[in-house]
Amino acid sequence: MTFRAVDSIYVSAEDSKQIKLGNKDISAPKIVITNPQNKQIALFQDQYFNLRGYADETSKIKVINIYLDGKALKMGIESREFAIEINSDHSLAIGTHEIKVEAVDLFFNKGSTIVSLEIMPR
Numbered sequence: 001m002t003f004r005a006v007d008s009i010y011v012s013a014e015d016s017k018q019i020k021l022g023n024k025d026i027s028a029p030k031i032v033i034t035n036p037q038n039k040q041i042a043l044f045q046d047q048y049f050n051l052r053g054y055a056d057e058t059s060k061i062k063v064i065n066i067y068l069d070g071k072a073l074k075m076g077i078e079s080r081e082f083a084i085e086i087n088s089d090h091s092l093a094i095g096t097h098e099i100k101v102e103a104v105d106l107f108f109n110k111g112s113t114i115v116s117l118e119i120m121p122r
Contacts, residue, residue: 028058028111029103042118045094048087050055051115055080055103062108092119 001019006012033039035052036111043049055061057080064077066084074084086092086099 009094024103024107025059025107026109027058027061028109029055029061029105030111031101031103031113033101033113033115035042036115037041039113040116040118043087044120044122045092046090046122048085048090050082050083050118051086051101052081054082055105055111057111058104059105059107059109062106063104065104067102069097070100073099086117087119092117094119094121107111 002016004012004014026099030054031053033051033053034052035102042050051066055064061080063075064079064082065072066074066077066082068086070095075083082101095120097117098119100112101115102110102112104110
């Protein structure tokens with residue numbers, strides 16, 4: 001890349017720099033859920049579980065975010081692995097809920113997966 005500057009009396013100077021562009025990662029991170037293994041779980045209203053998993057990605061993971069029914073549950077996890085208690089306060093309503101885990105890598109590629117959670121009455 002060459003830069004040229006010209007001043008008000010038309011004196012110019014030029015400088016060249018070589019810029020090497022690497023291969024940009026364009027693949028989305030893959031989220032691997034280790035608990036529950038089949039991405040589905042049913043609990044009684046007074047139970048909880050630990051959502052566990054990791055982001056499988058060659059690039060550095062910038063952040064992992066976890067949403068429950070579309071609302072932020074845990075944001076800004078900066079490691080590849082995560083573990084978070086779900087329903088530890090026993091506040092989830094009876095019915096089906098959706099947990100979304102989203103990972104963003106250093107190149108801002110996003111990958112996500114969904115875990116289905118059913119809360120049952122006793």
